Amino acid sequence: xxxxxxxxTRNLNKVYNSGRTExxxxxEATLQIPKGQVVALLGPSGSGKSTLLTIIGLxxxxxxxxxxxxxxxxxxxxxxxxxxxxYRRKNVGFVFQKANLIPFLSAIENVQIAxxxxxxxxxxxxxxxxxxxxxxxxxxxxxxxxxxxxGGEQQRVAVARALANNPAVILAxxxxxxxxxxxxxxxxxxxxxxxxxxxxxxxVVTHDHRYLEVFDAIFEIExxxxxxxxxxxx
Amino acid sequence: MNLAFKDVRxxxxxxxxxxxxxxMMLMIxxxxxxxxxxxxxxxxxxxxxxGGDLWVVQRDTRGPFAEVSRLPKTMVHRVEAxxxxxxxxxxxxxxxxxxxxxxxxxMSILGLSWPTDKGEWLPLVAGRPLAQNHFELIADQSxxxxxxxxxxxxxxxxxxxGITNGMVSSGGDGMSIVTLSDSQAIQFDSVGxxxxxxxxxRARRALDVDLFLKQPQLVEQLSQPTSQLPAVSSPQISAVxxxxxxxxxIEEVQQTITNWGDVSVFTKPGQEDLLLQxxxxxxxxxxxxxxxxxxxxxxxxxxxILYTLTLDKLHSIALLKLLGAPxxxxxxxxxxxxxxxxGIGYGIAFLIGQQLFPFFPRRVVITNQDLVQLLVIVxxxxxxxxxxxxxxxxRVQPTEALMG
Numbered sequence: 001x002x003x004x005x006x007x008x009t010r011n012l013n014k015v016y017n018s019g020r021t022e023x024x025x026x027x028e029a030t031l032q033i034p035k036g037q038v039v040a041l042l043g044p045s046g047s048g049k050s051t052l053l054t055i056i057g058l059x060x061x062x063x064x065x066x067x068x069x070x071x072x073x074x075x076x077x078x079x080x081x082x083x084x085x086x087y088r089r090k091n092v093g094f095v096f097q098k099a100n101l102i103p104f105l106s107a108i109e110n111v112q113i114a115x116x117x118x119x120x121x122x123x124x125x126x127x128x129x130x131x132x133x134x135x136x137x138x139x140x141x142x143x144x145x146x147x148x149x150x151g152g153e154q155q156r157v158a159v160a161r162a163l164a165n166n167p168a169v170i171l172a173x174x175x176x177x178x179x180x181x182x183x184x185x186x187x188x189x190x191x192x193x194x195x196x197x198x199x200x201x202x203x204v205v206t207h208d209h210r211y212l213e214v215f216d217a218i219f220e221i222e223x224x225x226x227x228x229x230x231x232x233x234x
Numbered sequence: 235m236n237l238a239f240k241d242v243r244x245x246x247x248x249x250x251x252x253x254x255x256x257x258m259m260l261m262i263x264x265x266x267x268x269x270x271x272x273x274x275x276x277x278x279x280x281x282x283x284x285g286g287d288l289w290v291v292q293r294d295t296r297g298p299f300a301e302v303s304r305l306p307k308t309m310v311h312r313v314e315a316x317x318x319x320x321x322x323x324x325x326x327x328x329x330x331x332x333x334x335x336x337x338x339x340x341m342s343i344l345g346l347s348w349p350t351d352k353g354e355w356l357p358l359v360a361g362r363p364l365a366q367n368h369f370e371l372i373a374d375q376s377x378x379x380x381x382x383x384x385x386x387x388x389x390x391x392x393x394x395x396g397i398t399n400g401m402v403s404s405g406g407d408g409m410s411i412v413t414l415s416d417s418q419a420i421q422f423d424s425v426g427x428x429x430x431x432x433x434x435x436r437a438r439r440a441l442d443v444d445l446f447l448k449q450p451q452l453v454e455q456l457s458q459p460t461s462q463l464p465a466v467s468s469p470q471i472s473a474v475x476x477x478x479x480x481x482x483x484i485e486e487v488q489q490t491i492t493n494w495g496d497v498s499v500f501t502k503p504g505q506e507d508l509l510l511q512x513x514x515x516x517x518x519x520x521x522x523x524x525x526x527x528x529x530x531x532x533x534x535x536x537x538x539i540l541y542t543l544t545l546d547k548l549h550s551i552a553l554l555k556l557l558g559a560p561x562x563x564x565x566x567x568x569x570x571x572x573x574x575x576x577g578i579g580y581g582i583a584f585l586i587g588q589q590l591f592p593f594f595p596r597r598v599v600i601t602n603q604d605l606v607q608l609l610v611i612v613x614x615x616x617x618x619x620x621x622x623x624x625x626x627x628x629r630v631q632p633t634e635a636l637m638g
Binding site (some may be wrong): 050054087088094104113116117120145174 | 236237240241243244245454547548550553554555556557558559563629632636
């Protein structure tokens, strides 16, 4: 029996209505990402990358098409097959171009809150948050507010938060944009490591072509049309 | 993890200043209620403390507090003779304004029926009751007199022998308590020149009256003080306060005296109603309206502040939604902060009020009932004023966290 795919989309279409104008953001976007794989999503600005990411992240509904996570149909057109916010909380981790940490929480609390929202006890959430921060080398900054952390430290805290609930899917939108090349390399390798070790499906939107060797597959999107660019041989 | 508390701690200065502002406003609302209660207490204080069952006053007047009442001094003996009356005593009450330490000072003069009433019932905080028929005075501490201080009233000097607490008129003026005869002397005091002019005027008017031309010895009488003229009965007291014997029906005794035709009679509750419905009612309604307006203004300001605080954390709210936080978590943050703001503001209002209200020129009486009522109002306006912020927060989409 084959293992279910971490992420699968079938014929996703997304049309934005702006007054009388229709903007087609996605056209029949289909992709399959097995568990344990990290894929890159490339494309120019306005090509539909973020739209695809937010649809897979269950933030916005597609106009038509389906989204499967772990082989389970979650979204069918504009119909949700489950409570999307609850499902997202348990199964999807986000990392953004900017770290997007909650400014009034300390580094460790930013990680902890993701688990507490998922009904993990405060004690256990705290312990795991500390472990994650330690793993990413920012444990000593646990009690600092985001405003006191460097860009790299903030991004590592954000990655820790994304991993806190051991999600099946991790979506990263240009996570290295604010980092130097050394840190960027580290983060990209980190995503690959997470995908492989945690058996998660990871999609990374990036403009940076320097680190493409870490990805298991590369998708390109232009004018809403998605295609797999090359098969990466490792 | 309490997100509301974490957010407040992050913006502690701003939240604290806002709470102080709300607290000051609530303190004014609290003070309004206290001033109203003070008005009622002041208005009914003398009636309560004197403790008479019936008040006999000039016919068709609402005296002696709500308006001027004048009765002949002999009225007390007529009242004493009515079956069912245990005791009756004269009551003189009027307000004067004098200079004291270079400042205008208003005071209400209360005359006690010496020697039956020496003021033992007064709430003395220093000194003693009256011990002689003349030239002693008991003053309320709001007047600022010192014990043994000598006060010039009319032609005489009065020594302050006692100090009371909380003895003020319905107008908020401190009371000075003297004997009945002294209070009349103060009330009817005239300077010598005025007396001479009055006597001269009487003599001039007598020239036009046949009676004085036929009986010239009557003209000599005209030079006496008005109170000693036999044909003119000078009104000398404000009211007669009577106590009913146990076992007698107050209404029946009241009706008996009312039937005389030259007096009006009020029971103690009736006298209190006269004061509250007549003198205090407008002030009460004005304070009530002012209080309601201030409460509404406090609610509007709280709503605006809470809305602004919500706008400041819209990105965090969007982020929390993106992380999967349920609506009740977001709702909880905003409601807790609103109730916290109201509650802390209420606490500040109470604490500052306790320190500040004693310095108000009029008495501020804060009752537990008013405190509980205001707390409930504060909690309600806290919830109501958070609705605008909640409405905005509920409209935030998780996608907003992905922008910028």
